[in-house]
Amino acid sequence: MIRELNKDEELPLDLLLLADPSEKLVRKYISRGKCFIMYLHGTIIGTYVLIPTRPETVEIVNIAVNEEYHDRGYGKQLVLHAIETAKYEGYKTIEIGTGNSGIVQLALYQKCGFRMTSIDRDFFVRHYDEPIFENGIKVIDMVRLSQDL
Incomplete structure (x- = not known):
């Protein structure tokens, strides 16, 4: 089951920080x-x-699945739910971005109908104080993808 978090409910910060290590940025967006x-x-x-x-x-801007539930299709369910929610709310375009090292994420987003649109060079250098590594690769650039709804 997927639903919107109520305003009086506690933020699932532990999950959000899996996808974005900056609590400051998470709380801001x-x-x-x-x-x-x-x-x-x-x-x-x-x-x-x-x-x-x-x-x-x-x-x-953030999507995460508890690590013990990876590789079971839950990430895809979340992406598809986000697409349907955006359509329902009347949006014409949905976007997503991931680090240059996000091999699994890039494959998932494309399987869900997203297409690469641009690269935001040095995004992670500009916005994060500490270096981030994923799949043995330093995360430097943001790969941007979008989908027309």
Whole structure:
């Protein structure tokens, strides 16, 4: 089950920090968007955040699944739910970005219909104080993808 997090509920910060290691940035963008949570047997195992960025455009700025539930299709379910939510809310375009080293994420997003649109060079150097490594690769650039709805 996936649903929007109520305003009086505790933020699933542990999950959000799996996708974005900066608590400061997470708290900043979470205030501008909507957080959705995925439950399995009464436990929150996944989350994503949608924020409007431009007229008729929304972005998935964070998406994460508890590591013990990886490789079971839950990430894909979250992405597809975000796409359907964006359509339902009347957006015409949905965007997402990931680090240059996000091999699994890039494959998943393309399987869900996203296409690469640009690279934001040095994004992670400009916005994060500490270096980030993923799959043995330093995360430097943001690969941007989008999908027309």
